[in-house]
Amino acid sequence: QVQLVESGGGLVQPGGSLRLSCATSGFTFSSGGMHWVRQAPGKGLEWVAFIRYDGTNIKYADSVKGRFTISRDSSKNTLFLQMNSLRGEDTAVYYCAKDPTLYCYYMDVWGKGTTVTVSS
Amino acid sequence: DIQMTQSPSTLSASVGDRVTITCRASQTISIWLAWYQLKPGKAPQLLIYKASSLESGVASRFSGSGSGTEFTLTISSLQPDDFATYYCQQYGSYPLTFGGGTKVEIK
Numbered sequence: 001q002v003q004l005v006e007s008g009g010g011l012v013q014p015g016g017s018l019r020l021s022c023a024t025s026g027f028t029f030s031s032g033g034m035h036w037v038r039q040a041p042g043k044g045l046e047w048v049a050f051i052r053y054d055g056t057n058i059k060y061a062d063s064v065k066g067r068f069t070i071s072r073d074s075s076k077n078t079l080f081l082q083m084n085s086l087r088g089e090d091t092a093v094y095y096c097a098k099d100p101t102l103y104c105y106y107m108d109v110w111g112k113g114t115t116v117t118v119s120s
Numbered sequence: 121d122i123q124m125t126q127s128p129s130t131l132s133a134s135v136g137d138r139v140t141i142t143c144r145a146s147q148t149i150s151i152w153l154a155w156y157q158l159k160p161g162k163a164p165q166l167l168i169y170k171a172s173s174l175e176s177g178v179a180s181r182f183s184g185s186g187s188g189t190e191f192t193l194t195i196s197s198l199q200p201d202d203f204a205t206y207y208c209q210q211y212g213s214y215p216l217t218f219g220g221g222t223k224v225e226i227k
Binding site for chain 2 (some may be wrong): 044050111
């Protein structure tokens with residue numbers, strides 16, 4: 001059974017940093033790709049970032065480019081999102097999701113999300 | 121960026137109703153469209169990919185159609201478990217973009 005479990009969310013001040021983790025199990029982590037997607041309170045879904053299984057083909061939404069870094073540790077079957085220079089508009093539930101392809105396409109399995117609140 | 125416009129934003133329906141949600145792309149995306157179901161506190165679920173391919177394990181009452189710029193998600197007979205919010209997502213062009221969502225409520 002494929003499982004994705006996010007952690008690392010919390011309350012952080014504007015300008016601060018957080019590192020989200022996504023522990024995966026039940027599938028071959030070293031294949032396909034992985035995404036981060038977020039949902040701000042009362043808003044729709046927003047794609048954030050993608051990384052291919054081999055750590056290449058990394059893509060970011062313009063809204064986070066230069067501030068967020070996606071990475072993966074295949075030895076631990078874990079996906080990460082390092083978030084720096086956080087802003088109020090980064091407040092959201094952050095989901096990690098698996099892409100069944102090698103490309104930045106769509107998400108076939110999602111986690112339940114972790115909440116990030118950026119506020120002073 | 122490709123803009124995805126869903127309609128309606130809210131839909132009131134009864135159990136057993138046939139429900140149709142529309143998603144329009146600001147430019148052609150061929151068949152590169154997915155549909156998801158979201159419920160509060162639960163992991164989002166993929167329903168449809170490649171515009172009309174039903175994801176494994178998803179109930180056959182869900183179906184997708186369309187190509188180019190206009191797409192639909194149809195629930196043939198609404199069940200109590202289907203009251204949720206639905207999103208379309210295009211992957212015809214980077215960056216990936218989602219529609220604004222359609223909340224299906226109990227009438």
